[in-house]
Amino acid sequence: MIQAIAFYLFAILLIASAVMVIMSRNPVHSVLWLILAFFNAAGLMVLLGAEFIAMLLVIVYVGAVAVLFLFVVMMLDIDFAELRAGFVKNFPLGLAVALVLLAEMLMGILAWNAGGLKLGTPDGTSATPMGESNLEAIGALLYGKYVLLFEVAGIILLVAMIGAIVLTHRRRPGGARGHQKISKQVSRRPEEATVMKQPEVGKGVEL
Known part of the structure; x- marks a missing residue:
């Protein structure tokens, strides 16, 4: 009985928050409603016994993606x-x-x-073994049968990250503003720095 009440509660809140994501005119409010939708979806995953997916929804989507969306929307001059x-x-x-x-x-x-559609029927090969939790079954499948694909995906993400760093830190022509020269900073002498010498009223610092 409590499972049915919790299911209908999470489902109704999930649908309502998803509708509010679309209907809200304020982008910040839309992101907040999206976070609420993720939390309710995580609750549904817990009821289904998929606690690993629920954890991913809370940690990855709510903790990273949705918060990033919120920061970007709040920083934009809309x-x-x-x-x-x-x-x-x-x-x-x-x-x-x-x-x-x-x-x-x-x-x-x-x-x-x-x-007209022929849906596949489960043959039991992907069922969770007896005595193992959902998380253990996912780990065994991910790092066992699909370990090669998992490593290839990690290499692709690593290459994408390196490419983004290279594109961001490429050398700007003419020493544009924002480009640092580490060698020049390290070899700077003390007399080239700003010195405070108790300036008088109306006077600044000596460079």
Whole structure:
């Protein structure tokens, strides 16, 4: 009984917060509603016995992705009047895309009801072994059967990170502002630094 009450509670809050993500006109409020949706989705995963996925939702999505979105949105100088004007301008295109997606979903439902889709049936090979937790089963599968793919994905992410660092720290022409010369900073002499010598009123520091 308590499981059913918790399921309906998490599901209703998840759907409501997802709707508010779309309906909120303030981007900061949308990100906050998105965080609430992630928390409720994590609750549903716990009810299903997938505690590892619930932990990923809270740590990765709420703790990193959603907070990053929130920081970016808060740092942006957003003109809400312009934002609403763009919404009105692109409303026909958005409505057309929504109708196309709705038609695709209806076609998929009708095809499934008519028997046009053949869904695979589980053969039990991926079932969790007896006596092992969900986390142990995921670890054994990830670092056992799919260890090569996992290492390849890690190498791709490493290459992407190195590429982003190289592009960000590339040498700017003409010694543009923001580029540091470490050798010049290390070889600087004390007399080249700023010296405070008790300046009088109306006078600054001696360079």
